[in-house]
Amino acid sequence: MVEKRFIVVTDNETRFNELSETLKGIGTSVWLHWNTDLLAQLVGSLGTDIVFIDYIGENAEKAAELTRSLLAVYPSLWVVGFSHRTDSQLVLDAMRSGARDFVELQAPVDTLNTVKSILERSPSLPAQSSGRMITILGARPGIGTTTAAMHLALLLQQEAAQGESVLLLDFGYPSGDAALYLDTKVSFNFCDAVRSLRRFDQALLNTAFAHHKSGMAIMSLPQNLADLRDITPTDAMTLLSLLKSYFKVVVADLGGFAGLDLVMYALGISDHVELVCEQSLPSVYSARQMLVNLRERGFDTDRIGLLTGKYDGRIDLAPAQIAQNLQIRHDGDLPQRTEKMIACANIGKPLLEVAPRDPYLDVLRSIAANLRKGQPHAEARGAEQGATLLGRLFKPNLRAGG
Ligand SMILES: Nc1ncnc2c1ncn2[C@@H]1O[C@H](COP(=O)(O)OP(=O)(O)OP(=O)(O)O)[C@@H](O)[C@H]1O
Ligand SMILES: [Mg+2]
Incomplete structure (x- = not known):
């Protein structure tokens, strides 16, 4: 399977790590912080299969807003909300803002299945163009x-x-x-x-x-x-x-x-x-x-x-x-x-x-x-390494676009 690319929007390193760990068998996760302008730009230029957005606690409102604005620019984008545990109101809010699905960090197996089925249902996701x-x-x-x-x-x-x-x-x-x-x-x-x-x-x-x-x-x-x-x-x-x-x-x-x-x-x-x-x-x-x-x-x-x-x-x-x-x-x-x-x-x-x-x-x-x-093996490993390093490198005081 071609390596997939996921973007995870959260300010919390632990949450990013949990999700990227769950997804690492199918693709590379890139960690981004809340910054709508930059996000829209990155989604366009990097190409991504799914954008995961943090709907936990007080994030829910701005998550819904971000989902709406991303979909306004890229209507065919797959946005998936996530939280620790699902709560029907939260899922409903996410879906109303345009998210296609919702996953729980605490249920990695379910998350993996959801993502796999999304990837199967949507063969024409935006192309990845990475040099x-x-x-x-x-x-x-x-x-x-x-x-x-x-x-x-x-x-x-x-x-x-x-x-x-x-x-x-x-x-x-x-x-x-x-x-x-x-x-x-x-x-x-x-x-x-x-x-x-x-x-x-x-x-x-x-x-x-x-x-x-x-x-x-x-x-x-x-x-x-x-x-x-x-x-x-x-x-x-x-x-x-x-x-x-x-x-x-x-x-x-x-x-x-x-x-x-x-x-x-x-x-x-x-x-x-x-x-x-x-x-x-x-x-x-x-x-x-x-x-x-x-x-x-x-x-x-x-x-x-x-x-x-x-x-x-x-x-x-x-x-x-x-x-x-x-x-x-x-x-x-x-x-x-x-x-x-x-x-x-x-x-x-x-x-x-x-x-x-x-x-x-x-x-x-x-x-x-x-x-x-091309050495696909080395490449995939490299990409994974990128994701985990990325996780380690972003220190809270260095975040841009807060
Ligand atoms: N294979 C080689 N044989 C002999 N000389 C070489 C060779 N490769 C480079 N040089 C010469 O060595 C010098 C330093 O080369 P270069 O600038 O590529 O090295 P560098 O390691 O990037 O150095 P710096 O630390 O200054 O960036 C240059 O004068 C270059 O022409
Ligand atoms: Mg040099």
């Missing part, structure tokens, strides 16, 4: 993370079908490295995009986003990282999800970015993650630290593959040893290409343009090919 996201992490600065992310994105763009687009999300620091390597001017940065969240559409994407001449879109962090303080984490995370639905592929270079919550979220919604690590002890040590941190925060590091950076067969430390030490799978070795890379950087052209058959690119080609083939 894939690939994240490249770097163990340390300067080991080639940005170069790898940029070339992977370019390869995907070059080989993508017409009209299908790739976004390079350059979160490395100092910001704008990828744009520099590609000689592309990026004036619309991540913070600008977050601020435009409520008017985000294809037109904005075509006009405001920087595009490399290959057609690939590029977005960087602001030059002044202090600007990040002005945006709420929830909005930043929502933007990441939105980007994933607007592009066929998002390649995120999380290189040296330190804002861990955002990194965790990006990882959570990533379908594929690679960690670049050099054949040196300090690099392996940093990679280990990073993996320990990720595991501590509940991330399943089995989803991460090792890409050896600046690989040189003469170095004693073999990639297989590194992978074993880090306990991650070994996906490939990016060969050392010092002079060529510097020459490319100096003329503002990617290696792909200067030497398209370079073995460095073949390593990334094979990763791109795997991605195109």
Whole structure:
């Protein structure tokens, strides 16, 4: 069965977790807070099979209101109300506002059956249009993370079908490295995009986003990282999800970015993650630290593959040893290409343009090919992880649009 996507509207983390746990066998639940504008927008752009709305206690009135306003925009949407226990008046109120069904948090088996029957009855639910996201992490600065992310994105763009687009999300620091390597001017940065969240559409994407001449879109962090303080984490995370639905592929270079919550979220919604690590002890040590941190925060590091950076067969430390030490799978070795890379950087052209058959690119080609083939298993796991991480990440004081 195709993975379903559910949106759960509640301000209560426990309720979200209960429902998403119940539904996890059939789909991914995304947690959203009360914010009608944003909700309407997200429902439209993410595509969802069912929107669950919290009708518990004093929420009932605003839940009914939200149900009505969502249905005014999307008449064919399936809204399902939920509470701890059903009470006939509550169900009646929910139905009057347009909810198609009602479920009890305390009856997971019934909930599951209700949802399954809804999904069977309504084969023509709004389509899900979600792209894939690939994240490249770097163990340390300067080991080639940005170069790898940029070339992977370019390869995907070059080989993508017409009209299908790739976004390079350059979160490395100092910001704008990828744009520099590609000689592309990026004036619309991540913070600008977050601020435009409520008017985000294809037109904005075509006009405001920087595009490399290959057609690939590029977005960087602001030059002044202090600007990040002005945006709420929830909005930043929502933007990441939105980007994933607007592009066929998002390649995120999380290189040296330190804002861990955002990194965790990006990882959570990533379908594929690679960690670049050099054949040196300090690099392996940093990679280990990073993996320990990720595991501590509940991330399943089995989803991460090792890409050896600046690989040189003469170095004693073999990639297989590194992978074993880090306990991650070994996906490939990016060969050392010092002079060529510097020459490319100096003329503002990617290696792909200067030497398209370079073995460095073949390593990334094979990763791109795997991605195109799609690995449904990894994908489903990734999506689930996204949901549970999402649950953990939204702290009460960080909620937007209250
Ligand atoms: N495979 C390679 N062989 C040799 N040099 C490389 C290779 N990949 C990248 N480089 C060079 O290493 C330097 C750093 O590369 P890059 O900016 O991609 O690394 P990074 O890990 O993103 O660094 P930062 O921490 O600065 O973001 C650049 O000069 C680049 O040209
Ligand atoms: Mg970088």
